[in-house]
Each structure stands twice: as C-alpha cells, then as structure tokens.
Amino acid sequence: MREDVLRVEGLSTRFFTGEGQVNAVENVSFDVREGEVFGIVGESGSGKSVTGLSLVDLVGSPGEITDGELWYRDAELADEVREEFPDVVDGEYVDLRGVPESVRTSLRGTSLSMIFQDPESSFNPSLTVGEQIAEAVEVQQRASSRPRSTRARTDGEEYSLGSLVLSFALPSRRYVSEESRERAIELLELVGIPDPVERADEYPHEYSGGMLQRAMIAQALAGEPDVLVADEPTTALDVTIQAQVLDLLSELQAETGMTILLITHNLGVIARMCDRVGVMYGGEIVERGTLEDVFRDNVHPYTEGLLGSVPDLESVGGSLDPVPGNVPSLLDHEMEDRCYFADRCPKAMEACLERPPDTRVEADGDHVVKCVLTDLEYGESPPLPDDHFETEGADASDGGSNESADASDKSASPDGGDSR
Amino acid sequence: MSIAKFLVRRTLQAVFVVWGVVTIMFGLRAVSPGDPATLMLGEGATAETIARVRAQEGLDEPIYVQYLDYVQGLLIGDFGYSWRSNREVEAMVIERIPATLELAIAATVVALVIAIPLGVVSATRRNEPADYGATLFSLLGISTPNFWLGLMLILLFGVWLGIFPTGRRPVGLVEAIWTLVAFGSAGDLLTWLQHITLPALTLGTYFTALITRLTRSGMVDELGKPYVTATRAKGLPAVLVRYKHVLRNTMIPILTVLGLQMGTLMGGAVITETVFNWPGLGLRLIDALDARDWPLMQGIIVFIAVAFVTINVFVDALYSSLDPRVNDE
Amino acid sequence: MISDRITSNLRRTFRESLLPKIGMVLLVSIVLMAVFAPLLATHDPTRTGYYDEGGNAYPPIGTEYTTQIAVDGEIQEVEVTADSAHVLGTNNVGQDVYSRFVYGARISLLVGFSATLMAMLVGVPIGLIAGYYGGRVDDALMRVADTMLAFPALVLALALIGVFGESPVYVPDPIVSLGLADGMPESIPIPGTVTIVAALVIWVWFARVARGEALSLRNEEYVKAAKSFGTTDRDVLIGHVLPNSVTPIIVLATIQVAVIILLEASLAYLGFSGTTLSWGYEIERGQDILRTRPWVSTLPGIGIVLTVIAVNLLGDWFRDALDPNLDEGQRGA
C-alpha cells in the first residue's frame, strides 16, 4: 500500500462572525496517500472549501483553525525541526500546526499548493498571466536554491519592502528573473495553451475561462508541489472544457507523481478522478473510504441520498441536490448535540440524538462512517416521528436556519466573510 | 481602443473644457458691474481719459468682437494687461507659478508619504489600535478647515515652540538649489525647508486624511478578493502580495479620484497662501479679486483650468497604462 | 425607496459601533445650539465694545492677564481678572466670543443644508434625465460637468461673488420675534450668494451620481417591463429610477454638507461671505491678534471641526449601512 503523504487528525476550523461562532470544519480526520487523488464531496456550505484552505494555512480572519493536527510527510523537514520542536515530529512526519508560521509559509506553493474554483477572479487582473506564473516559478527556484533551514527562518522577510521599492527603480532587482519568465512560458505550453509566448504577455481578461484554468494549473505546477489542493477546479467551466481540464490534471499527475486533493460537489468528477473519497456534511466527514466503499458499500444515509438510485459507478453524473431539506446551520449556538443529519435523515432514530462516533465498518479497513447504522439496524432504536424536529425547534429549522446557512456560506468562502 | 486614440479623445475633451472655462469667465466679466476703464484708471480720471482708454482697449466694440479678440489673444499666449498694475498678465502669472508649485508638490509629497503607509497599516491591521489611530486622524483631517489648521500650526510651532518661522517665503526652491550647486551652501535650502514645512502641512493634511481613507477602504475591498488568496497560495512572499498586487490594484482607482481632487488642492492652495502670505498664484488671485482686476483674474483662473485638465489627461493616461482592462472597452 | 432592509441595516450599524453615536450626539447638540441660540447666548453677538478698563478684549474665564491702562498719560501694566460675564472672553472689537460662537452654528448649518438641498434639487433631475435618455443629452451634461469640475470650487465661488456681490438675506429670528429672548438681534443675515454659489459648485456631483444610477437601471428588466406596459418615461423615472437612486444620493448629500460647511467657512475667512456672524469670519478676525489673544481664532475653529466631524461621522454611518460602493471620490466640491 502506498504511504500517507498527509494525515489530518481532528481538524476544526471556526469563524468568529457578528452572528456568532460558525463551526465550518468540525473534528475532521482523513489521510491522503502519495500519488492518489483523494476526493472531498459535499454540498456548498458543508465546509469542504474551508478544509482545503486549512491545509494550506490560508483561512483568513475571522476564521481560525482551532484544533487538530496536520501531519505532513517530509523527511528533510522532519530532520530540520526535530531538534527545536521534538513534539511535532514523528518519524518522517511533521505536524504543520506545531511549527512556526514561517515554516508553513515556506511550504506553501512548493510543497502544498492550491487552485481555485473561479479562474477569472483568482488571477490579479492587472498583471500579465506570464508574470503571475513566473512569480510562482521564482518562489520555487528561490526555495530550492537555499537549504530549507535558512528558508524557514527568513522567508517572508527575505524579500523586504526595501528591495521591493528598489525593484521599481532598478530592473535588475525585480523579483522575477528572466529564466522564471521562460519557465512560465514552458509551463503554459505544458498545460496546452497555444502560442504560449504571446499568451504569456496577455492579461487574464483576454483569456477564456478554460484557458485561464489551465494557466492556474500551470501556476500551481510551477512550485512543483507534492500535494495539490484543487477546490472545484471545473465548476466554473463548460462541460466539454471540464473534461479537458480533468484530463489535463490526470496527465500531469501521471507525469509528476503529485498527490491531488480534489474538492467538488460533482459526483461525476469524483467517480472519474478519485481513488478514495470523503463525504462532508455539516462541517464533518460523515463517510470516507475507497471509491467502492463510498459508492457501492455506503452505510451513511446521506451518502446514499447523494447517490440516489444510481446503480453503478459509470452512470454517476451531475451535481448534488437529491436530499430534501436545508443545508444545516453551522452556527455554534444553533447546532444541537446530535447527528447533524438527523433532521433530514429518513432513518433517524432516538439513538441518533447523541453524537455518533467515527466507526470503522471493518475493524482493519479504512471505510469509516459517522452514523449509528454501523452498529444498529434501522428500527433497533425507536424511529423518530417525521415531525420530530418541526415541533421541537420550528424557529431553528425554518426561517432561522435559512438565514444562518447564508451566514456560514459567506464565512465559508475563503475571504468573503470579512470583506466588509 | 488604442492608447493613442484614447489620448487624442481625452485631449480634445480637455480643450473643450478649457474653452468652456474661458467663455464662462468672459461672460462673468461682461455681466459684472463696474466700468473697466474706471477700474483701470481709478476714481479720479477725467471723462476724456476714460473715453480714450475705452477706445484703446476696444471696450466700445460689440461684445462678440471683444470675445473673439480675447480668445484670439489667448491662443497666441496674450492674456492682456492687468488693469491695476498695467503689466502683462502672462508675466504676472508665470512669476507666481514656482511658489504655488512648490507648495502643491510639497503638500502632495507629504500626503502620499504619510497616507499610503497609514492606509496600508490601517487596512491590514483592522480593528487594532493602529487602525483606530489612523481612522481618528483621517476623520480629523477631513473635518478641519485648512486655514484654521494653518493658524493653529503657526500658534503652536511658530509662536509657542518657535520651531518654524512664520514669515513670508524668503527664497524659492530653484534659487536655493542653485546656491547649493553653485556655492555649495545648503543654508538657503534649509531656510526654504523651514518656511515650507507649515504651509505644506496645512495644505497637505486634508489630502493625507483623504488618501488614508481611500487607501484603507480600497485595500480592505481588494484584500477580500479571491486572487489575493490565490496569490498567497502559490507561496509569494507577503510583502509582494501586499504591495505588488494589492496596493497596486488599490491605487489604480484612487489615482482617478486624486486627479479630480486637484481642483480642491488648488482651492486649498489659495487659502494656504493667504494664511501664510505665501507669494503664489492664490495670493495674487485674491488680490486681483479685491481689486476687481479682471484680466489678471481671468488669466489666473484659465491657467488653473489648463493645469487641472492637463493633470487629468495625464492621470487618465497613467490609469489606462496601469489597468489593462480600460483599453479593451 | 427606504426599504426595511435599509432601516434595519442602519439600526444595526448604529448599535454596533461607537462612531455613529458620537456623530449623532454631536450633531443634535449643535443643531439645538443653533436653534436656541438666542436663549443660550449671553450677549447680543453683534454688539461691540465689551472691553476691560484698558480698552482690550477680555480673556476667557480662568485665565489671568495683564492689561495696559493709561494712568496720567503713562501706560501701566495692571493685573486684571477675566470678566465673569464673558465666559469665553471677547474679541478685538469687543464682542462676546461665546455668544458669537453660539450664533455661528446657525450660519454653518443653514448654509450647509440649504445649499445641499438646492444642489440636490438641481442635480438629481438633470442627472436622471441624462442617464436615462443617454445620447446627446448625456454627452452635453458630461461636458458641462467636466467644465464645472475644472473650476476649483473655491475659485469659482470667489469669481461668482466678485460678480454678484454678497447679497446677504436677513432671516427673522422666530425665538426673538416671539419675545422669548431679550436684547438679541431680530434677524440674522444668511450669506445669499455663498449659498447659491455653493449649490452651483456641487450640483454636478449629484448629477453624476443620479446619472450613474439611471444609466445602470435603464436596462434593468423591471424598468423595461414597465416601459413595455406603456408607462411614460416620466413615470418610469419618478416611479422606478428615482427611488432606486435615493440611497446613494443621501450618502452623497451628507458628505456634501460637510464639504459646504468647510467652503462657507473658507469664504467667510477670505472675507467674501457677506455676513460677519460666521465662524470662518471670526477666525479671520482673530488672526491679527493670534499671538496675544489666541482664543478669538481658536474657539470658532473648534466649532467648525466639531460640526464637520459630526456630519462626516453620520455620512460614514450612512455609507457603511446603505451603500458600500460609494466612496471618497465623491468628497469634492
């Protein structure tokens, strides 16, 4: 079996907004193996994007990772920080939450990189695409030209405001070198952009959506990352272009051997790309395992609802929207101590009014489900009446939860929550 | 649209605007009470002299002939003669430009040097003490009339602390630099610096406050955009994200606002020059107004209008070179 | 128009932050001071001649000072205490500084609000029509607007005052005419030209904002629908376009009140206002005696600063709550 490159344990990310505390990611654990595609699937507002951002340490204020460990495998890094931070090193693994921020910053782009849903808004509109990719190349080259021990301490300050000011006056002091520009053009070619020399000098608004997504992939590749977090990389694109971009990702993965964490709400994309999957609901991963575990042998009623009556993997397609009911509120004070899916679950029982623990379906397997059905058959505990939640908390489930779902949506987007 | 075409169009618009200013000023003069010849010669002039001057100045011609004459004169750089001092208006304007320009540039430098870092700090440390301080400062800055601020500065730094002189500007920047280069003496330059400090602060405070507010709110908006996260995700050092990307994009729209605010800057210069008795165009404009010296008044105002539209054409050009999307519309 | 969402936004922002509260308290107190000026003032603000024995201005209470008295043809320095009747002292022509301070609020507020209102009444219809019809009308407006903006507001104001004179308008004081205050002026002079000129230099900003709104609404579905049902342009403008422009215009108006108060003060300072009962004028009057009697210039300035801060704070509040897209670009005259 391939080794884990990333082990996430008990990750929690919260947003502290005017409306209250939003538990966007709640005690999430999963592992990602070297060279695989691990998928995270869920409705919008389920916390999957925030999970991705948490991995690359880009959760912006008012959000904060409040708990959990992020074990990342990097033998070199482990050797370097073992002296200073023995607690956060375990063999070849380093807990990124335990090392100084500067170390995490130095890993960004070169070890862990991320691409985003909307290529048009993910590029700076007033710099050429070539320049922006060249910046990423430069990050990589500066990182590899120096031993990491010095990098970790100085990165961030190494390129100071002073040198930036100087770079306006002296072209030779520019951050981006000529070689990096040339490499950017190669990368554009690699991701299949025609006339890369000319296109490198064009601005993002001169690109089509699909081309720009390719350019964003090129930008991520520039850092030669071990793990690429791809947050809905095809959602903003036309169907035919989607397929092309996914093919491109697969090809590049085969070439470079990188690991991809693919976040999407599209089951078709998951079925097509992933080796293993985690299903997110209400900020939690409710079921995870191999593609087969989740698509065929699923236990959690939410997973079942998502898949509907799809008989086999090949015919899975389209987006999610099969489960009736509202996306749950992630506002802390509205979250009750129960299975978060219970109000929508067709098999809800009295046993579900306590938080179900993560349970392995087979003792030695890694098909993990957060649902009482792993231990009980439906009916072993008294089923809840259909109107259980309506009578109990009408205000929290109707108008109230709609509004707060909005709020958590806002905060769950990487930076929307705090922009005003 | 190409940049060249864009510039040609903007320049034509600018010419139109200047023509509008010229015409309005001429119209105002035509309807203003008081006989020019009397104003020129003073109350004691005899009827014959007045008649002679009227003929000489073409004041008896129909109004449209006077207008055409005036415009024709402007086109060849002839702004006419001051009624009061009987000197050429061009000369009277030109000799006052350096002092005003020094003041305006010094104020702008003060504003930019203080405001941009302040706005950046304020935006990046939102709701921290630094932000509150900057917000308070900028609120005070846009709410304080500059003439009063000038007087208070004089009172504080000139009278009570005695740090800065409050007298009239004794030496111009050009001469001061000349003495430095030619005789190696920095004394004049120091004197100049001492004298311009308070006026520059007086004129610059409003703009410092304004630009701080603009930078802060622009940058807060900009920082919330997805490309910022994406740029950080590729590992770019924070300094570069903040300045090369975010600040740059913040300043592009601010630039246009600043171009439009040049009118306010020039109005502010008039006041500041009055407070500090600073021998610039503004002070001369007030003198001309007091004396109802129309040719001088018109000359100064037309000059200000030309300066204003030129700056704005320049700003537009800069804008279109900074924001690649403009030229594609 | 003013929807529930807007009012609830306003209420929430007001509740959540301190600054709008400060602004509100300040402005309400200044408005009250202006309205009840005749009751609050201790002396007729226009009456001159309140001097000490030496013929000099009184200082504010709490300061000791010496005055010069001619005794037998010789000048002598004599210790004097401030006159408790003149709380904030008197100025160089012997007027009561406190009473003038109280009355000065009237001019600032009256000019600020009435000029803004006038500018709004002129600018908004023009802007709406230009933006709604587009084409030539619009081009013409934009050129006029450019020309107006090329004039520094202050310079334009000076030129216009030079032509039209100062034309003060005497407004009778209701409190005095009701006999509630004795010995106060029966009317106060509002600087007429200044008010009109101020409106004239800022209407363009209203026209621009209204035009922008009309332009963007012109192609909205519901406006098109209304037109297709045969609604006249006039009704579309008044019924659909105008209500949608209300919020940005309110925000703009607040900012402009602040701008005009500063403009009026500047003109009064330069001596072009036509009224002597103005904070700006008072500052000018104190300038010559800044070294010896600094309070004469200082106090009215504080009045201006507080008033403008109050208006700006409310403007920020409106902007934050109503229209985050409007920005400082509108802060110009």
Ligand code: SF4
């Ligand atoms: S724990 Fe109960 S309510 Fe939750 S998903 Fe399982 S069966 Fe449904």
